[in-house]
Amino acid sequence: MTGRNKPDPALVKGWCPGALRPMETGDGFLVRVRLTAGVLSADLAQELADLSRRYGNELIDLSQRGNLQLRGVEVENLGPLQDRLADLGLLDRDAATEAVRNIVPPPLAGLDPTAAIDGRALCAALETRLAEETALHALPAKFGFVVDDGGRLALDDVAVDVRLSGVKTADGPRVLLEVAIAPAVWRPIAVAPVEDAVDRAADLARAVVRLRDKDAAPRRMWEVAKTFGLDALFEAAGFGETLAVVAPLAPRLCGPEAVLGDHTHAALPFIGLGAPFGRFTADQLALLGDLAGERAIGEIRLTPWRAVLIPGVKPEKMPRIRPWIAAGRFVFAADDPRLAVVSCAGASGCRSASVEARADGETLAPLARKLAKSGMTLHVSGCEKGCAHPGPAAVTLTGRDGAYDLVRDGRAWDEPTMRGLTLEESASALTDLAPF
Numbered sequence: 001m002t003g004r005n006k007p008d009p010a011l012v013k014g015w016c017p018g019a020l021r022p023m024e025t026g027d028g029f030l031v032r033v034r035l036t037a038g039v040l041s042a043d044l045a046q047e048l049a050d051l052s053r054r055y056g057n058e059l060i061d062l063s064q065r066g067n068l069q070l071r072g073v074e075v076e077n078l079g080p081l082q083d084r085l086a087d088l089g090l091l092d093r094d095a096a097t098e099a100v101r102n103i104v105p106p107p108l109a110g111l112d113p114t115a116a117i118d119g120r121a122l123c124a125a126l127e128t129r130l131a132e133e134t135a136l137h138a139l140p141a142k143f144g145f146v147v148d149d150g151g152r153l154a155l156d157d158v159a160v161d162v163r164l165s166g167v168k169t170a171d172g173p174r175v176l177l178e179v180a181i182a183p184a185v186w187r188p189i190a191v192a193p194v195e196d197a198v199d200r201a202a203d204l205a206r207a208v209v210r211l212r213d214k215d216a217a218p219r220r221m222w223e224v225a226k227t228f229g230l231d232a233l234f235e236a237a238g239f240g241e242t243l244a245v246v247a248p249l250a251p252r253l254c255g256p257e258a259v260l261g262d263h264t265h266a267a268l269p270f271i272g273l274g275a276p277f278g279r280f281t282a283d284q285l286a287l288l289g290d291l292a293g294e295r296a297i298g299e300i301r302l303t304p305w306r307a308v309l310i311p312g313v314k315p316e317k318m319p320r321i322r323p324w325i326a327a328g329r330f331v332f333a334a335d336d337p338r339l340a341v342v343s344c345a346g347a348s349g350c351r352s353a354s355v356e357a358r359a360d361g362e363t364l365a366p367l368a369r370k371l372a373k374s375g376m377t378l379h380v381s382g383c384e385k386g387c388a389h390p391g392p393a394a395v396t397l398t399g400r401d402g403a404y405d406l407v408r409d410g411r412a413w414d415e416p417t418m419r420g421l422t423l424e425e426s427a428s429a430l431t432d433l434a435p436f
């Protein structure tokens with residue numbers, strides 16, 4: 001194992017893992033692979049499926065920011081895995097560069113004829129700037145950007161810090177810059193020519209770094225805005241008080257409901273396949289690679305909605321995937337109750353768990369769906385580490401000593417309102433919480 005490959009114990013416990021900075025979880029190390037503009041080639045899908053079989057536990061997460069995470073990597077396999085990722089061009093020069101490349105791309109970047117801008121090119125340019133401007137490496141770990149090309153699919157629900165959206169104006173395409181003033185609540189601040197958009201985004205990011213020098217506490221844009229005020233942020237970024245007026249973007253489709261299923265008869269054909277509980281097996285990823293390579297344009301697109309898209313599939317090419325969908329191996333329908341639940345592997349896949357979180361999540365999914373008509377409402381966690389979903393959920397069931405503690409509107413490690421529930425008692429508690 002080379003020095004590069006040795007995991008630094010001081011680093012691996014963070015919540016923002018990468019390939020150079022793997023995170024230790026109950027089922028081994030988690031190695032996150034960040035793909036530029038969310039584009040996964042068919043060949044690369046096969047490679048990653050193979051690496052997951054060889055060095056991991058054949059489970060691959062699709063993260064909420066559209067990254068792939070190989071799970072269950074033993075410490076002695078980290079070096080060989082990183083070496084192979086380097087061969088594939090998937091390893092950054094250092095952990096700081098890797099960590100700052102936090103961009104959620106438009107799922108159909110570069111393919112959507114209705115888009116205002118080329119989102120793929122903008123993602124690549126922003127990524128290059130973040131990697132090369134080392135002053136920006138001081139951004140807090142979770143600080144992120146979203147690029148929305150203004151096309152068919154919106155990214156309104158993605159809780160990152162700065163949003164760059166393509167807009168069509170009378171003067172041609174422009175980029176609207178917005179900052180988050182609360183999770184997924186946006187404040188427009190400037191409109192820039194496309195060629196200046198990366199500079200303006202870097203100005204904002206630099207301002208955050210500078211302001212945090214004075215007070216290291218705020219980590220997300222909405223916290224920075226609250227702590228220092230928007231005026232101070234704009235001044236530090238050199239934006240003045242400005243905001244050019246743009247017409248609001250027309251409402252567009254957003255979320256898993258917008259992409260799951262068969263869209264092969266649309267002008268831009270694709271199929272949307274969800275990862276049950278946010279996780280594929282190596283075999284599923286390999287199948288997606290087969291489909292994309294043999295029956296479509298050779299690309300898989302990752303989304304932040306626990307789903308991938310295979311663009312360019314023709315309706316007559318669908319039969320091979322049908323048996324997998326029929327067997328429930330992919331989420332294909334927008335009303336699939338599994339979309340309401342996120343869970344970790346549980347006792348079958350992790351030595352820290354005392355409950356079968358994944359299987360129990362599946363059992364509870366119909367009840368979880370009754371808590372709200374859309375979105376994720378239930379997190380079933382094998383233990384208080386909450387690996388599968390570090391954020392809050394409407395209801396979290398945290399495994400402890402073979403039973404569940406129930407947390408309302410909180411995280412796996414928050415104070416529970418009920419303790420020591422069996423699966424049946426958990427189901428009963430969920431039933432009581434449902435609004436009808």
Ligand code: SF4
Pocket residue numbers: 025026027344345346350351352353354381382383384385386387388
């Ligand atoms: S949350 Fe789940 S995967 Fe993470 S350590 Fe606990 S049991 Fe394991």
